[in-house]
Amino acid sequence: MSKWILGLLATATLPATAMAAGGGGHGFSWFMILPGGEQYYYFYAALFIALFLVVGSALVVGSRRTEDMVIPDPRFTLRNLFELILGFLSQLAEDIIGHHSKKYVPLLGSCFLFILFMNLLGLIPGFLPPTQKMNITVGLAVTIFLSTHYFGVRENGIAYFKHFLGPVWWMAPIMLPIEIISHLARPMSLSLRLFGNITGDHAVVAGFMALIPVLVPSVFMGLGLFVSFMQAFIFTVLSMIYISGAVAHGEDH
Numbered sequence: 001m002s003k004w005i006l007g008l009l010a011t012a013t014l015p016a017t018a019m020a021a022g023g024g025g026h027g028f029s030w031f032m033i034l035p036g037g038e039q040y041y042y043f044y045a046a047l048f049i050a051l052f053l054v055v056g057s058a059l060v061v062g063s064r065r066t067e068d069m070v071i072p073d074p075r076f077t078l079r080n081l082f083e084l085i086l087g088f089l090s091q092l093a094e095d096i097i098g099h100h101s102k103k104y105v106p107l108l109g110s111c112f113l114f115i116l117f118m119n120l121l122g123l124i125p126g127f128l129p130p131t132q133k134m135n136i137t138v139g140l141a142v143t144i145f146l147s148t149h150y151f152g153v154r155e156n157g158i159a160y161f162k163h164f165l166g167p168v169w170w171m172a173p174i175m176l177p178i179e180i181i182s183h184l185a186r187p188m189s190l191s192l193r194l195f196g197n198i199t200g201d202h203a204v205v206a207g208f209m210a211l212i213p214v215l216v217p218s219v220f221m222g223l224g225l226f227v228s229f230m231q232a233f234i235f236t237v238l239s240m241i242y243i244s245g246a247v248a249h250g251e252d253h
């Protein structure tokens with residue numbers, strides 16, 4: 001019961017609590033009331049978003065008959081939102097990867113939605129964005145890193161690794177370490193960019209809510225919505241570019 005009372009007080013005084021994050025804490029999250037939540041609340045938050053997307057997708061598919069799936073709902077619904085986002089990503093993937101891009105959309109769309117809703121969770125009082133935790137952003141980046149090379153080998157076979165050696169054989173001693181460092185830098189870049197921007201945006205919103213709790217924070221909440229979308233978009237676009245480069249190498253050799 002004391003944890004619930006603490007949660008209510010912390011939510012009511014969220015700006016001041018969130019500002020304490022800059023002093024070594026992380027601020028309050030409702031997931032802290034769960035067993036072990038004080039240590040694993042970012043994990044609980046990420047798991048919550050994953051379950052939300054799985055259940056939401058199941059409800060969207062299960063609520064309509066197969067023959068009705070091509071007919072959009074007359075009002076704005078979760079199904080319309082998902083279709084709008086996935087339609088946009090499918091077209092973007094086709095522009096970047098090519099006509100065979102549809103096979104990669106499930107992974108790319110899942111990453112986009114997962115990151116977007118994790119970012120948006122941090123804008124709700126009483127919750128922290130899971131993407132504010134480096135472990136989660138690194139996990140996402142490593143998933144894309146491993147998937148990229150898997151897709152490259154699947155499409156091109158062993159010939160995929162030729163691009164690590166450069167265009168001519170005598171450049172291999174120079175090109176190999178450069179290519180390896182370049183590829184290893186990708187997950188670091190993806191994870192640090194997402195982590196840094198979401199952490200910074202959350203700190204700015206919390207700071208202004210603590211200083212001026214009326215009207216002004218709404219402007220920064222709007223900025224938070226924009227940053228949440230843009231960071232998910234940038235992560236996904238860079239992933240598309242990496243996959244495009246991996247699956248295209250067989251055509252270049």
